[in-house]
Amino acid sequence: MSEIKILLMDGSKIELKKGATLYDAALKISPRLGKEALAGIVNGEKKDLNHLLKNNDKIEIITFDSPEGKEIFHHSSSHIMAQAVKELFPEAKFAIGPAIKDGFYYDFEINRPFTPEDLIAIENKMKDIVEKNLPFKKVEIKKQEAEKFFNEKDAVYKLELLKDIADDEVSLYQQGDFIDLCRGPHIPSTKKVKAFKLLSVAGAYWRGNEKNKMLQRIYGISFHKKSALEQYLKLKEEAKRRDHRKIGKELGLFSFHDEGVGFPFFHPKGMVLRNILEDYWKEEHKKDGYAEVRTPIMLNKSLWIQSGHWDHYKENMYFTKIDDEDYAIKPMNCPGGILVYKCGLHSYRDLPLRWGELGLVHRHELSGVLHGLFRVRCFTQDDAHIFMTPKHIKEEIEKVIDLTDRIYKTFGFEYRVELSTKPENAMGSDEIWEKATSSLEETLIKKKINYKINEGDGAFYGPKIDFHLEDCLGRNWQCGTIQIDFNMPEKFDLFYINKEGQKERPVMLHRTVLGSIERFIGILIENYAGAFPLWLAPVQVKLLPIADRHIKFGIKIAKLLEKYNVRVEFDKMNDKIGAKIRKAEMEKIPYMLIFGDKEIEKEIVAVRKRGKGDLGKVKLEKFIKGILKEIKEKALD
Numbered sequence: 001m002s003e004i005k006i007l008l009m010d011g012s013k014i015e016l017k018k019g020a021t022l023y024d025a026a027l028k029i030s031p032r033l034g035k036e037a038l039a040g041i042v043n044g045e046k047k048d049l050n051h052l053l054k055n056n057d058k059i060e061i062i063t064f065d066s067p068e069g070k071e072i073f074h075h076s077s078s079h080i081m082a083q084a085v086k087e088l089f090p091e092a093k094f095a096i097g098p099a100i101k102d103g104f105y106y107d108f109e110i111n112r113p114f115t116p117e118d119l120i121a122i123e124n125k126m127k128d129i130v131e132k133n134l135p136f137k138k139v140e141i142k143k144q145e146a147e148k149f150f151n152e153k154d155a156v157y158k159l160e161l162l163k164d165i166a167d168d169e170v171s172l173y174q175q176g177d178f179i180d181l182c183r184g185p186h187i188p189s190t191k192k193v194k195a196f197k198l199l200s201v202a203g204a205y206w207r208g209n210e211k212n213k214m215l216q217r218i219y220g221i222s223f224h225k226k227s228a229l230e231q232y233l234k235l236k237e238e239a240k241r242r243d244h245r246k247i248g249k250e251l252g253l254f255s256f257h258d259e260g261v262g263f264p265f266f267h268p269k270g271m272v273l274r275n276i277l278e279d280y281w282k283e284e285h286k287k288d289g290y291a292e293v294r295t296p297i298m299l300n301k302s303l304w305i306q307s308g309h310w311d312h313y314k315e316n317m318y319f320t321k322i323d324d325e326d327y328a329i330k331p332m333n334c335p336g337g338i339l340v341y342k343c344g345l346h347s348y349r350d351l352p353l354r355w356g357e358l359g360l361v362h363r364h365e366l367s368g369v370l371h372g373l374f375r376v377r378c379f380t381q382d383d384a385h386i387f388m389t390p391k392h393i394k395e396e397i398e399k400v401i402d403l404t405d406r407i408y409k410t411f412g413f414e415y416r417v418e419l420s421t422k423p424e425n426a427m428g429s430d431e432i433w434e435k436a437t438s439s440l441e442e443t444l445i446k447k448k449i450n451y452k453i454n455e456g457d458g459a460f461y462g463p464k465i466d467f468h469l470e471d472c473l474g475r476n477w478q479c480g481t482i483q484i485d486f487n488m489p490e491k492f493d494l495f496y497i498n499k500e501g502q503k504e505r506p507v508m509l510h511r512t513v514l515g516s517i518e519r520f521i522g523i524l525i526e527n528y529a530g531a532f533p534l535w536l537a538p539v540q541v542k543l544l545p546i547a548d549r550h551i552k553f554g555i556k557i558a559k560l561l562e563k564y565n566v567r568v569e570f571d572k573m574n575d576k577i578g579a580k581i582r583k584a585e586m587e588k589i590p591y592m593l594i595f596g597d598k599e600i601e602k603e604i605v606a607v608r609k610r611g612k613g614d615l616g617k618v619k620l621e622k623f624i625k626g627i628l629k630e631i632k633e634k635a636l637d
């Protein structure tokens with residue numbers, strides 16, 4: 001019996017009988033991998049498990065644990081859902097059913113929206129299909145034949161999709177009697193889908209174009225084991241409870257209005273939070289030798305042409321006219337900062353210059369993707385540009401990493417780092433890129449920071465480090481970034497005077513720590529579920545007199561607390577004390593001070609702490625001393 005050699009990713013080899021499939025390979029590697037295998041990569045191409053292997057093929061087995069595995073799994077689940085819909089609604093027409101970041105969807109044309117009852121019926125039908133353990137079979141046919149096939153079924157959307165395929169041959173996938181146009185690969189059979197749930201229905205235009213027909217999109221999620229679905233749904237429920245849009249409204253922090261879609265309005269309490277955040281940001285940056293600049297929101301078209309934004313970023317920009325000249329609302333702060341740099345002559349002795357700018361930028365986002373403070377059309381970038389000599393690069397990167405680390409830790413966030421390297425359309429020589437990338441990498445290594453490399457994902461002007469912080473639900477948010485830029489200094493002819501009295505190009509560093517102040521506030525709200533640490537809380541202490549006659553004493557306490565810059569609110573309503581406490585708890589205020597006849601007589605207060613309840617009675621001075629310490633330390637609770 002002849003054998004074939006198969007290369008594995010770790011460099012090792014296995015031997016298999018001729019005619020062996022990817023599945024056989026997985027099984028040979030380990031029985032467990034055979035059980036978990038969903039598909040594979042053969043010489044760089046994704047294939048089904050029943051793909052026949054050839055001598056010297058290089059393979060990788062895909063399981064649910066990898067992003068590719070999840071994608072194949074979710075995409076296969078969308079086929080199962082489509083099969084169920086076909087059985088229940090034979091009149092439905094099928095559009096597309098891809099995997100998405102979190103699950104899958106399928107778009108159907110049907111004459112009425114799906115109801116929650118429909119979703120349950122579809123889920124039940126899907127259970128039958130899964131139980132039947134139907135294999136996913138790939139059928140490769142001529143494009144013409146496929147056209148004939150879908151024509152007979154009047155599958156208008158599939159016919160449209162076929163038109164876009166340049167190849168002569170196309171593939172169909174079949175499970176049971178359901179056949180779909182699909183590139184694949186798929187999981188071996190329906191029974192791999194151990195747990196799934198249909199989550200919601202939404203209208204979606206065919207190909208995202210509002211001139212086309214509105215289709216019905218069903219979203220779903222699926223997993224390789226039951227417990228994973230349970231965990232997912234629990235997390236989703238918790239995320240819903242923490243939704244910053246809901247909490248922001250309840251706590252009176254911000255709002256959105258039809259009069260400015262995607263433009264947030266900050267309310268008094270939201271501004272308190274925002275100002276604390278910005279003050280803290282300024283303080284930390286001052287410690288690190290940053291100065292601040294502020295540049296205009298609108299600038300002349302000529303500047304944006306010079307910066308390259310006009311050519312590369314126009315789609316996302318807003319425009320206006322002043323005195324018949326074209327202006328753009330800034331989508332980024334860099335060109336403004338560069339004009340400030342160009343105002344004076346800079347000696348090598350003055351560098352590095354670290355200029356921070358809390359700059360309000362506007363970027364056009366499609367209305368469909370807007371999402372509370374997470375995705376808006378205007379936001380404040382906590383930007384800074386560092387102008388320096390090449391000699392400074394490493395030290396400055398290190399300083400920014402330290403600053404970022406310090407700031408994230410203050411909020412209790414862990415984070416991970418990604419390094420993005422030269423993209424295909426990059427500007428500048430390989431040598432410069434090499435140097436810049438290794439500067440970033442060496443600094444990460446020196447600081448013993450683990451990082452993941454994103455090959456080819458850098459900005460067109462330079463490589464970058466991204467910081468992804470992790471919230472208490474384990475969700476990741478890309479916030480900070482450090483980008484090395486050799487390109488802008490070139491485009492704007494920036495220079496400094498070196499030791500020899502000659503002009504030399506500075507290197508520019510673009511960086512943010514929080515990313516967007518608005519988005520960061522959204523993340524903080526969800527992370528703390530609105531229960532901000534004392535130093536951030538818009539209202540820190542609430543005064544709760546037991547009866548009206550105690551209000552006078554309350555005024556005295558309020559004045560004293562305000563003297564120490566403690567943010568106080570006074571509940572003077574004529575409610576029972578229990579009701580007042582419940583209200584303050586709903587408002588997630590860190591401390592409540594309760595006082596009646598006995599307390600006033602002894603000049604003490606009864607203290608309640610959010611989440612901890614009654615802390616007993618203390619002298620007011622002692623309470624103040626305690627919270628001032630907590631505020632100063634920025635304690636997390």
Ligand SMILES: [Zn+2]
Pocket residue numbers: 075079173180181182183184
């Ligand atoms: Zn498919």
Ligand SMILES: [Zn+2]
Pocket residue numbers: 332333334385510511
């Ligand atoms: Zn910049």
